[in-house]
Amino acid sequence: MDLSLPERLARQLADRPPQVRPEWEAQPAAVLVPLYTLDGAWHVLFTLRTGHVDVHRGQVAFPGGRMEPADQGPEETALREAREEIGVRPEDVTLIGRLDPLLTFTQFRVEPVVGTIPWPYPLQLNSHEVELAFGVPLAWLQDPAHLEVRRREAPVPGPSIPVLYFKPYAGQVIWGATARITVNLLEMVRSLSE
DSSP states (O other): OOTTHHHHHHHHHHTSOOOOOOSSOOEEEEEEEEEEEETTEEEEEEEEEOSSSSSSTTOEEOSEEEOOTTOOSHHHHHHHHHHHHHOOOGGGOEEEEEOOOEEOTTSEEEEEEEEEOOSSOOOOOOTTTEEEEEEEEHHHHHOGGGEEEEEEOOSSSSSOEEEEEEOOBTTBOOBHHHHHHHHHHHHHHHHHTO
């Protein structure tokens, strides 16, 4: 029996930074966070998913989805998905950059890619995936009175968890991962004025 094992293991553990290890391997995914101007004001384009899709049925989302093996990175995934879901051609998007990656309860690692699109734009909704596309003024999203935290039951046994919700805009509720991505965008915009 190797009695020096604890000492060698202690040295090994002390010499390396800790790593976060999830209980599952999250599927890589990306979304496009489309910005456009209307009447001189910036807007964010959202979609409402249909009841026919595999995950996030009936939820407000950004156009996006799983990264395909042929995709050369999150930007390509986001542009491909935006074309498939709402008909935005990749060449019509001016990419700005990425927000912080996000892990979801549905086991996705989402890379939000921000880009601008011309407006008005002839959107072509994929009726299997997208029920509606709608814009929300950035100024409305920035108003703290429109954001709240609610408690929801976790998808696994345990205590309820805090979830971000925006108050309804045009009858639609932005919540969950989409709200967290939106708040990350708002934090970046706010930091520009500091």
